[in-house]
Amino acid sequence: MDGNGRWAKARGFHRVEGHRMGINVSEEIITAARDLGIQYLTLYAFSKENWDRPAEEVEVLMQLLKAFLLEKRQKMLDNRIRLNAIGDLSRLPGEVREILFQVMKDTELQTGMTLTLALSYGSRDEILRGIGKILAEASKGGRASFELSEDHFSRYLDTADMPDVDLVIRTSGEHRVSNFLLWQGAYAEYIFEDCFWPDFTRERFVFALEEYQTRERRYGKISEQLT
Ligand code: FPP
Helix, strand or coil: CCCHHHHHHHCCCCHHHHHHHHHHHHHHHHHHHHHCCCCEEEEEEEEHHHHHCCHHHHHHHHHHHHHHHHHHHHHHHHCCEEEEEECCHHHCCHHHHHHHHHHHHHCCCCCCEEEEEEEEECHHHHHHHHHHHHHHHHHCCCCCCCCCCHHHHHCCCCCCCCCCCCEEEECCCCCCCCCCCCCCCCCCEEEECCCCHHHCCHHHHHHHHHHHHHCCCCCCCCHHHCC
16 A cells, blocks of 8 residues: 555645545455455555654554544444454554454454454564464474475464465555565565555556456466466
8 A cells, every 4th residue: 555655745745644545545445345255355554664664653653543443343344344464463552452453353253354454564574473483383392393384384474364365456656565475475466556545446446456367377387287
């Protein structure tokens, strides 16, 4: 969801206005994904590196996140959306973390769509934390040896109960992955949109999904092997 700050700057607004508008767009895209029957939608809302932004901006983003969780809890329930979060959640302010966990608990039985917020998220950090969990388990001596396969390792990531990523959409004209779902997106399709996130719309989202449907995902094979 890149480009909130630049969207605001281009209009002479404070960056915060870009984030406010960005949240409205997020809501529109969540609703669109739910309507279209998408089972898993993940929003990269706050990266581990975003902690290094000016303290006032971090504070505002945490307040916006808190307001989003409190205001949208009922809408999530009405739309059968399960809220999930990935990232180093221990770094979130206590109050935000409590509300986040509460809404996750309140929505845990919903089956319409899983909405995952990547918060304080960095893919390298997630992979290292996963390795830490494996090593801690191994050092407890529970098992003399353990299988180290791709499937097994995936279960130690924050996304353990989620499928691999099919499509990543990044707005704002930047052509970077920026530490997002590196392991899970190994075979993802990427679509880069030139517009800033606040200018992204349901229509553009549908166009991106249509573009995705034209892609041939070969996973290293050749076309003739796919039928
Ligand atoms: C990208 O724009 C946006 C962010 C880094 C933060 C978005 C997160 C929130 C508004 C908080 C909660 C959101 C939801 C949906 C629950 P940028 O600031 O990187 O823009 P720039 O690259 O133009 O400066």
